[in-house]
Amino acid sequence: MPVNLPSIKNQILPPVKGVRLGWAEAYIKKPNHKDMLIIEVADGSSVSGVFTQNRFCAAPVHICKKHLAESKQIKALVINTGNANAGTGEQGMVDAMTTCEQLANQLQVPVNSILPFSTGVILEHLPMDKLLAGLAPAVSRLTEDAWEPAAWSIMTTDIAPKAYASNCLIGGHSVQVTGISKGAGMIHPNMATMLGFVATDAAISQSLLDEITKQIADLSFNCISVDGDTSTNDSFIIMASGQADHAPITSREDPGFEVIFQALLETAQYLAKAIVRDGEGATKFITVNVESALNNHEAKTVGYAIAKSPLVKTAMFASDPNLGRVLAAIGYASRECESLQDLNVDNIELYFADVLVAEKGGRAKSYTEAAGQKIMQESEIEITVKLNRGNELATIWSCDFSYDYVRINAEYRT
Amino acid sequence: MPVNLPSIKNQILPPVKGVRLGWAEAYIKKPNHKDMLIIEVADGSSVSGVFTQNRFCAAPVHICKKHLAESKQIKALVINTGNANAGTGEQGMVDAMTTCEQLANQLQVPVNSILPFSTGVILEHLPMDKLLAGLAPAVSRLTEDAWEPAAWSIMTTDIAPKAYASNCLIGGHSVQVTGISKGAGMIHPNMATMLGFVATDAAISQSLLDEITKQIADLSFNCISVDGDTSTNDSFIIMASGQADHAPITSREDPGFEVIFQALLETAQYLAKAIVRDGEGATKFITVNVESALNNHEAKTVGYAIAKSPLVKTAMFASDPNLGRVLAAIGYASRECESLQDLNVDNIELYFADVLVAEKGGRAKSYTEAAGQKIMQESEIEITVKLNRGNELATIWSCDFSYDYVRINAEYRT
Numbered sequence: 172m173p174v175n176l177p178s179i180k181n182q183i184l185p186p187v188k189g190v191r192l193g194w195a196e197a198y199i200k201k202p203n204h205k206d207m208l209i210i211e212v213a214d215g216s217s218v219s220g221v222f223t224q225n226r227f228c229a230a231p232v233h234i235c236k237k238h239l240a241e242s243k244q245i246k247a248l249v250i251n252t253g254n255a256n257a258g259t260g261e262q263g264m265v266d267a268m269t270t271c272e273q274l275a276n277q278l279q280v281p282v283n284s285i286l287p288f289s290t291g292v293i294l295e296h297l298p299m300d301k302l303l304a305g306l307a308p309a310v311s312r313l314t315e316d317a318w319e320p321a322a323w324s325i326m327t328t329d330i331a332p333k334a335y336a337s338n339c340l341i342g343g344h345s346v347q348v349t350g351i352s353k354g355a356g357m358i359h360p361n362m363a364t365m366l367g368f369v370a371t372d373a374a375i376s377q378s379l380l381d382e383i384t385k386q387i388a389d390l391s392f393n394c395i396s397v398d399g400d401t402s403t404n405d406s407f408i409i410m411a412s413g414q415a416d417h418a419p420i421t422s423r424e425d426p427g428f429e430v431i432f433q434a435l436l437e438t439a440q441y442l443a444k445a446i447v448r449d450g451e452g453a454t455k456f457i458t459v460n461v462e463s464a465l466n467n468h469e470a471k472t473v474g475y476a477i478a479k480s481p482l483v484k485t486a487m488f489a490s491d492p493n494l495g496r497v498l499a500a501i502g503y504a505s506r507e508c509e510s511l512q513d514l515n516v517d518n519i520e521l522y523f524a525d526v527l528v529a530e531k532g533g534r535a536k537s538y539t540e541a542a543g544q545k546i547m548q549e550s551e552i553e554i555t556v557k558l559n560r561g562n563e564l565a566t567i568w569s570c571d572f573s574y575d576y577v578r579i580n581a582e583y584r585t
Numbered sequence: 586m587p588v589n590l591p592s593i594k595n596q597i598l599p600p601v602k603g604v605r606l607g608w609a610e611a612y613i614k615k616p617n618h619k620d621m622l623i624i625e626v627a628d629g630s631s632v633s634g635v636f637t638q639n640r641f642c643a644a645p646v647h648i649c650k651k652h653l654a655e656s657k658q659i660k661a662l663v664i665n666t667g668n669a670n671a672g673t674g675e676q677g678m679v680d681a682m683t684t685c686e687q688l689a690n691q692l693q694v695p696v697n698s699i700l701p702f703s704t705g706v707i708l709e710h711l712p713m714d715k716l717l718a719g720l721a722p723a724v725s726r727l728t729e730d731a732w733e734p735a736a737w738s739i740m741t742t743d744i745a746p747k748a749y750a751s752n753c754l755i756g757g758h759s760v761q762v763t764g765i766s767k768g769a770g771m772i773h774p775n776m777a778t779m780l781g782f783v784a785t786d787a788a789i790s791q792s793l794l795d796e797i798t799k800q801i802a803d804l805s806f807n808c809i810s811v812d813g814d815t816s817t818n819d820s821f822i823i824m825a826s827g828q829a830d831h832a833p834i835t836s837r838e839d840p841g842f843e844v845i846f847q848a849l850l851e852t853a854q855y856l857a858k859a860i861v862r863d864g865e866g867a868t869k870f871i872t873v874n875v876e877s878a879l880n881n882h883e884a885k886t887v888g889y890a891i892a893k894s895p896l897v898k899t900a901m902f903a904s905d906p907n908l909g910r911v912l913a914a915i916g917y918a919s920r921e922c923e924s925l926q927d928l929n930v931d932n933i934e935l936y937f938a939d940v941l942v943a944e945k946g947g948r949a950k951s952y953t954e955a956a957g958q959k960i961m962q963e964s965e966i967e968i969t970v971k972l973n974r975g976n977e978l979a980t981i982w983s984c985d986f987s988y989d990y991v992r993i994n995a996e997y998r999t
Contacts, residue, residue, distance in 0.1 A: 226928045227916025227946075258912045260931070260947030293909025294948050481895065481986075482994055489995035495707025498672045502641025507921060514640045517674070532641075533674030534708050572895075577988050580896055581903035 172330065173449040174456040174550050174570065179322055179334045186315035187347050188372040189213035189412025193312035194324040197305025199298055200253030200291065205324035207305040210248040210368060211278065211313055216412045217377040218245035219384035220286070221392075223405035229257030230267040231287040232404060238271075238283045246284035248408065249274050249306070250366065252327050252353075255404050256289040256297050266297045273303050277310050290353065290366055290404050291327050322351040325366055328579060329353050333445035339434045341417040341427035346373045348434045352392075352442035354405075367392055367407040367442050373431045374413035376421040383432060384409045391439035394471075395447045395568045396478045409435060447568045452575030455487050458553045458568055465561035469510050473556060474567035476504035484572030487552060492543025494528050497521060501556060514558070522555040523547070586744065587863040588870040588964050588984065593736055593748045600729035601761050602786040603627035603826025607726035608738040611719025613712055614667030614705065619738035621719040624662040624782060625692065625727055630826045631791040632659035633798035634700070635806075637819035643671030644681040645701040646818060652685075652697045660698035662822065663688050663720070664780065666741050666767075669818050670703040670711050680711045687717050691724050704767065704780055704818050705741050736765040739780055742993060743767050747859040751848045755831040755841035760787045762848045766856035768819075781806055781821040781856050787845045788827035790835040797846060798823045805853035808885075809861050809982045810892045823849060861982045866989030869901050872967045872982055879975035883924050887970060888981035890918035898986030901966060906957030908942050911935060915970060928972070936969040937961070 191211045200206040212218060220239055222232045239245065249270060256263045271285040289297065322332035336349040350369030375383075388407050413419065420428050448456050459477050464470035477483055480500040486493035501519065505511035521529040523546045528538045546552060605625045614620040626632060634653055636646045653659065663684060670677045685699040703711065736746035750763040764783030789797075802821050827833065834842050862870050873891050878884035891897055894914040900907035915933065919925035935943040937960045942952045960966060 224919065225913060225916035226919050226925065227912045227930045255909075258909055258943065258947050260945050263947065293913060294943070481990070485991050485994035488991065491995070493707075495669070495672055498641045499639060499707060502639035505638065505640050511640065516641045529672065529708070531674050533672050533677065572991060574988050574991050576895070577899050577902065577986060577991060580899035581905070 174453050176331055176445055176448040179319055179332050182334060182336065184318035184334050184336050184349055185338070185347050186318070187349050187370040187412060188315070188414035189216060190370040190410060191313040191315050192317040192321040193309040193314065194317065194320050195305035195309035195312070197251065198301050199251055199305070205320060206252045207302070207309050208250045208321050208324040209274065209306070209309045209313065210321070210370070210410070212245065212247070212410050213412050213414065214244065216245070216410055217375055217380040218408065218410045219377070219380040220406060220408045221385055221388040227258060229255055229289060229404045230259055230263035231256055231289045232406065233264065234267050234271065235286045235288070235406060238286055242281065242283045244284055245286060246280040247274060247278055248286045248288060248368065250288040250325050251297070251302055252325055253291040254289060254295055254297050255291045255293045257404055258294040259296055262296055266299055269299065270302060274306050277306060286408070288366055288404070288406055290325070318349050318351060325351065325353040327353065328451060329449055331449050333442055333449065335438050335441040335445070337434045337438050339430045341373065341415065341430055344416040346415045346417065346431060346434070347371060348438050350438045350442050352446055354446040365392060365405045365446060367439065368410070369408070369435060369438050369442070370410040370412065371431065371435065372412045372415040374415060374417065374419040375411040375431065376419060379421055379423070380409060380411055383435065387436050387439045390436060391443040394566060395443050396475060444568050447570050450570035451579045452573040453570035454550070454573055455571040456551045456568070457487060457570060458551070458566060460553065460555040460564065460566050462555065462557045462564045463561055464558045464563045464565070465510050467563045467565060469508050469558070470563050470565035471567070472508035472511065473501055473504045473558065474565050476500040477554060477556070478567045478569035481572055484569070487547070487571035488573045490544070490547040492523060492528070492540065492547045494521065494534065494543070497554065498529060518559045520557040520559065524553050588867050590745055590859055590862040593733060593746050596748060596750065598732035598748050598750050598763055599752070599761050600732070601763050601784040601826060602729070602828035603630060604784040604824060605727040605729050606731040606735040607723040607728065608731065608734050609719040609723035609726070611665065612715050613665055613719070619734060620666045621716070621723050622664045622735050622738040623688065623720070623723045623727065624735070624784070624824070626659065626661070626824050627826050627828065628658065630659065630824055631789055631794040632700070632822065632824045633791070633794040634820060634822045635799055635802040641672060643669055643703060643818045644673055644677035645670055645703045646820065647678065648681050648685065649700045649702070649820060652700055656695065656697045658698055659700060660694040661688060661692055662700045662702065662782065664702040664739050665711070665716055666739055667705040668703060668709055668711050669705045669707045671818055672708040673710055676710055680713055683713065684716060688720050691720060700822070702780055702818070702820055704739070732763050732765060739765065739767040741767065742865060743863055745863050747856055747863065749852050749855040749859070751852050753844045753848045755787065755829065755844055758830040760829045760831065760845060760848070761785060762852050764852045764856050766860055768860040779806060779819045779860060781853065782824070783822070783849060783852050783856070784824040784826065785845065785849065786826045786829040788829060788831060788833040789825040789845065790833060793835055793837070794823060794825055797849065801850050801853045804850060805857040808980060809857050810889060821853070858982050861984050864984035865993045866987040867984035868964070868987055869985040870965045870982070871901060871984060872965070872980060874967065874969040874978065874980050876969065876971045876978045877975055878972045878977040878979070879924050881977045881979060883922050883972070884977050884979035885981070886922035886925065887915055887918045887972065888979050890914040891968060891970070892981045892983035895986055898983070901961070901985035902987045904958070904961040906937060906942070906954065906961045908935065908948065908957070911968065912943060932973045934971040934973065938967050
C-alpha cells in the first residue's frame with residue numbers, strides 16, 4: 172500500500188472553470204479499465220510544459236514540444252496509458268500525429284493545438300485501432316467535474332490514483348487549482364514515468380506561465396526519486412484558463428502572483444510526493460534535506476546520492492539506522508559534482524529526524540542505537556545533512572527499496 | 586551461489602618469491618573465522634596502490650596514502666575484516682596508526698613502511714584489543730605458500746573466496762603473478778567495498794609500477810558495478826618483489842613490459858570480475874560493451890547507466906528481454922556526461938549477444954521476442970551498444986538485481 176497517501180475518495184476535487192475532462196475505456200491497457208483521457212481547455216488559456224531530458228524521449232514528447240512552440244492556442248491534451256509510444260522510431264511519430272489529427276477533427280481545432288501523452292510499455296507500437304476508437308467516447312464525456320475518474324484513467328503500475336486541489340483568493344476572487352499525476356517506477360527527475368497535469372482558472376500570461384512551470388517542476392517533480400531511472404515520457408503541464416475574475420497576472424510583481432505561485436507549487440509538490448508514496452514496493456517515505464551547501468547543484472547531488480543508494484534504501488526497508496551507508500553516499504556524491512571534490516567530511520553534521528547521529532567524521536557521541544532505531548520504525552523518515560560550507564539547500568523525496576520493488580519490476584511484462 | 590566462479594580449491598595458487606602471507610582468527614568478525622591477514626614483502630620490492638575516491642574515505646586509506654608517499658620501502662600490509670574503520674573520526678586514525686606501530690615493532694621495521702586496510706561495518710570503532718592480539722599469530726604464520734587461506738581471510742559478505750594466478754616468461758625467466766580480492770556489495774568504481782592485492786616477483790621500478798597500477802585499476806576494478814555504491818575503503822595494491830631473474834623493467838619500452846603488463850591485467854580483470862560474479866544476490870553476469878563513442882567518458886557513462894539501472898537489473902533477474910529499459914538508460918546517460926547531450930538515438934544499434942535488437946530509434950525489424958528470450962535465459966549476458974559516432978569503447982561488468990540483494994542488505998547488521 173502507498174505510504175500515507177490519502178485516498179482520493181476522501182478528497183474534494185473541485186472543477187476548474189474552462190477545463191473539461193473526458194475518459195474512455197479503449198482496451199489499450201486491459202479490458203474494462205479507464206486508459207484514455209482528454210483534457211480540453213477553453214480559448215484564451217495559457218498552457219506550459221516541461222518534459223523528460225532522456226535522449227530516447229518518446230514520440231509524443233517530441234510532438235508536444237513542437238506544438239507548444241508552434242501553436243498560439245493549445246486546445247486539448249490526449250493521454251493514453253498501457254503503451255508509451257517510446258523507442259518506436261518513425262512509426263511512433265506517425266502514430267502520435269494521427270492521434271492528434273483525429274482528435275483535432277472531432278474537436279474542430281487545428282492539429283497543432285493538440286498535445287499527446289503516452290505512458291506504459293516501451294518499444295511496442297501503439298494499438299492505433301483501439302486508441303482511435305477511444306477518442307469519440309472520451310470526447311462525448313467531456314465535463315468540468317471529472318477529476319476523480321481522470322486520475323484513475325492515467326495510471327500504469329500505480330496502486331492508487333493521485334489528485335490534489337487547492338483554493339486561494341486573488342483580489343477577493345476565488346481561484347481554483349486542481350491537478351492529477353501518475354507514476355510509480357522509473358522515477359527520477361528530468362523526469363520520471365511521470366505525468367502531471369495541473370489546471371487553474373487563474374489568468375496568467377503565457378510567458379509568465381512558461382517561466383513558473385519550469386520553476387515549479389524544479390521544486391516538485393524534479394526533487395523525487397524512486398529508482399534513479401529517468402523515463403522516456405515524463406511530462407508536466409500547467410494549464411491556466413483565465414476564467415477566474417481577477418485581473419490578469421503578467422509579471423512576478425503583479426498582485427496575486429505569490430498567492431497563485433504558492434497554490435500551484437503546493438499542488439505540484441503534493442502530486443510529486445504522492446508518486447514517491449506510491450513508489451514501487453515503497454514501505455517508507457524518505458525526505459532528504461541538504462543544507463548549507465556551496466551551491467544548489469551540490470545540495471541536489473548529495474540529496475540524490477542518498478536517495479538513490481540501493482544500500483541506503485534497503486537499510487531503510489529494514490528499519491536499520493545504518494548511518495555508515497548514508498555517510499558513504501555523501502562521500503561518493505563528488506563523482507557527479509565537481510565542487511564536492513574538496514568537501515571536508517569532518518564539518519558535516521548528519522541528523523535522523525532531530526537526532527544528531529554523525530559529526531566530525533564519525534558517530535556523534537550523544538547518539539544511541541536506540542534513538543536511531545526509534546526513528547527508523549516510522550513510516551516517514553527525515554534525513555538532514557548539514558554540509559556547513561554555504562547557504563544553499565535542497566530537499567529530495569524518496570522511498571525505500573523492498574522485495575516488492577524487485578517483484579514488481581521482474582514481473583512487469585509477464 | 587556466485588555466477589560461474591570456479592572454486593579456488595581447483596585453482597593452483599603458486600607462491601610469489603619475496604612475498605609472505607600470514608593469517609589469524611582475531612574474533613573481530615565472528616569466532617573461528619579467519620579475519621586478519623598480513624602480507625610481508627621483501628626488501629627491494631616496489632609497491633603501488635589506488636584507493637577509493639569517496640570523500641568519506643576510511644582512516645586506513647588516509648594512512649596508506651601517507652605511508653606510500655613518505656616511505657621509500659613498504660614492508661608489510663595488514664588487513665582486517667569485520668570492521669571498516671570508516672566514519673570513525675580522530676579515534677579511527679589513532680586506531681589505524683596503533684595497528685601499524687605494533688606490527689612495525691613485531692617486524693622491526695619503520696612504522697611508515699606498514700599499509701593498513703580494513704573492511705566491514707562502517708561507523709563502529711575497531712575492537713583494538715582483539716585486533717592487536719591477532720598480530721602475533723599472523724606474523725608467526727608468515728609463509729610464501731598461503732594464498733588460499735589469505736583469500737579466505739579477507740572476505741566479508743562474499744560467498745566465495747577469490748584468487749587468481751598467472752605465469753609468464755620474461756627473458757627466458759619464469760615470472761609469477763598471484764592475487765586475491767574481496768567484495769560483493771557497495772561495488773562501484775573508484776572503487777567498491779573492494780580490496781585487491783596482486784603480487785609478482787617481477788622486477789618493476791617504483792615509478793613505472795605507480796603508472797601501471799592506475800592504468801590496470803581503470804581497466805579492471807574501475808569497470809565493475811554491483812549496486813552503484815562506492816565504498817569508503819576500496820584499495821587495490823600491486824606488489825613487485827623483484828626476485829625473478831630477469832633484468833629490471835623501468836620503462837614501457839623495456840623487454841618484457843608488455844608480457845608482465847598483460848599478466849597483471851589478466852589477474853586484475855579476473856579478480857574484478859570475480860567480485861561481480863559473487864555480487865550480492867547475483868544470478869547473472871552481465872557484460873556491457875559500449876562501442877564507437879566520441880570519448881571514453883561517454884562510453885563508460887553509457888555502460889554504467891545500463892549496468893546500474895535497477896530496472897534493467899531486475900529485468901535481467903527475470904530473464905526478461907526488456908529492451909525498452911536498456912534504451913531508456915542509454916537515453917538518460919546524458920545526465921552525467923555533457924558530450925551525450927547531442928546523442929542521436931536514431932543512430933544507435935543495440936545487441937543482446939550477437940542479435941541486433943534495436944536500431945533507428947526502435948526495435949529492429951529482424952528481432953523476435955523468442956530470440957531475446959533465449960539469450961536472457963543464459964547466466965552470462967552480453968549487451969553491446971554501438972553509438973556510431975566515434976572510435977572509443979569501454980566494457981563494464983555487472984550483475985542482476987534479485988530478491989536476495991534486498992534480503993542480504995536488509996539483514997546485514999542484524
